Amino acid sequence: MLKKALDSRTKTLGEEIIGLRGVRKTFPGGVLALDGVDLHVRQDEVLVIIGPSGSGKSTLLRCINGLEEIDAGEVTVDGLVLSERTRDAIRREVGMVFQSFNLFPHLTAVGNIMLAPRLVRRWSRRQTDEEAARLLDRVGLSGLGGRYPHQLSGGQQQRVAIARALAMRPRIMLFDEATSALDPEMIGEVLEVMKELALEGMSMVVVTHEMGFAREVGDRIALMDAGRIVEQALPESFFEDPRHERTRAFLSQIL
Numbered sequence: 001m002l003k004k005a006l007d008s009r010t011k012t013l014g015e016e017i018i019g020l021r022g023v024r025k026t027f028p029g030g031v032l033a034l035d036g037v038d039l040h041v042r043q044d045e046v047l048v049i050i051g052p053s054g055s056g057k058s059t060l061l062r063c064i065n066g067l068e069e070i071d072a073g074e075v076t077v078d079g080l081v082l083s084e085r086t087r088d089a090i091r092r093e094v095g096m097v098f099q100s101f102n103l104f105p106h107l108t109a110v111g112n113i114m115l116a117p118r119l120v121r122r123w124s125r126r127q128t129d130e131e132a133a134r135l136l137d138r139v140g141l142s143g144l145g146g147r148y149p150h151q152l153s154g155g156q157q158q159r160v161a162i163a164r165a166l167a168m169r170p171r172i173m174l175f176d177e178a179t180s181a182l183d184p185e186m187i188g189e190v191l192e193v194m195k196e197l198a199l200e201g202m203s204m205v206v207v208t209h210e211m212g213f214a215r216e217v218g219d220r221i222a223l224m225d226a227g228r229i230v231e232q233a234l235p236e237s238f239f240e241d242p243r244h245e246r247t248r249a250f251l252s253q254i255l
């Protein structure tokens with residue numbers, strides 16, 4: 001059903017919502033992680049980033065929401081140029097989901113999901129309880145809000161982490177290898193939630209090795225290598241066009 005809906009969707013993408021222009025990032029010790037990245041994501045678009053280990057994918061995501069400072073170039077999010085002054089406003093627009101779920105072990109699922117809205121938005125208990133129930137339902141975890149992370153499977157914990165990111169009502173979601181730490185049988189349930197979000201029109205940047213997801217859900221795919229975006233294309237041509245030599249070489253390594 002979901003696959004069919006995705007296959008038949010005719011998407012009209014909106015204005016640019018994320019823009020990176022000439023972004024460079026060097027880590028202490030001289031590692032050049034981003035070597036002049038130009039990348040543009042439009043509203044409603046799902047951009048999938050693939051690439052070898054160490055090519056700069058995580059750093060790129062972290063630069064979009066200001067978790068890393070850039071050395072040169074410019075990042076814009078929803079019309080704001082990222083700077084010290086705009087960083088907090090941008091972070092409220094951008095939800096991020098990591099490989100390791102990063103849930104607080106001493107808080108229940110609801111406690112984890114509603115922590116930021118309680119602190120930042122100063123929502124009342126009643127507001128947050130209602131919102132948490134809605135979010136738990138959205139990620140398929142109705143009724144499990146009272147459980148602590150250790151009482152949930154890896155897939156369930158990651159879905160709580162997605163609900164937590166959604167609780168701030170972001171306009172953009174970044175996923176950094178969100179399924180890489182999961183047992184194989186739990187990967188599908190998390191990808192399904194990500195697909196649903198894509199269908200609802202969320203703008204997303206997804207770093208993943210899940211090529212099925214990339215093909216089915218991605219509007220565009222970008223290959224990173226050595227701190228640069230080296231190829232970009234629509235999923236069909238990305239996987240099938242023999243001219244995408246570097247993509248073929250990378251895929252032959254991982255598939």
Ligand SMILES: Nc1ncnc2c1ncn2[C@@H]1O[C@H](COP(=O)(O)OP(=O)(O)OP(=O)(O)O)[C@@H](O)[C@H]1O
Pocket residue numbers: 027028029031032033051052053054055056057058059060
């Ligand atoms: N905090 C840091 N300090 C120093 N070097 C770093 C730091 N974070 C990343 N790097 C280096 O920057 C480069 C890019 O790393 P990054 O994690 O962005 O790559 P990646 O493509 O996400 O890799 P992976 O697929 O293994 O997660 C690598 O050489 C990495 O060792």
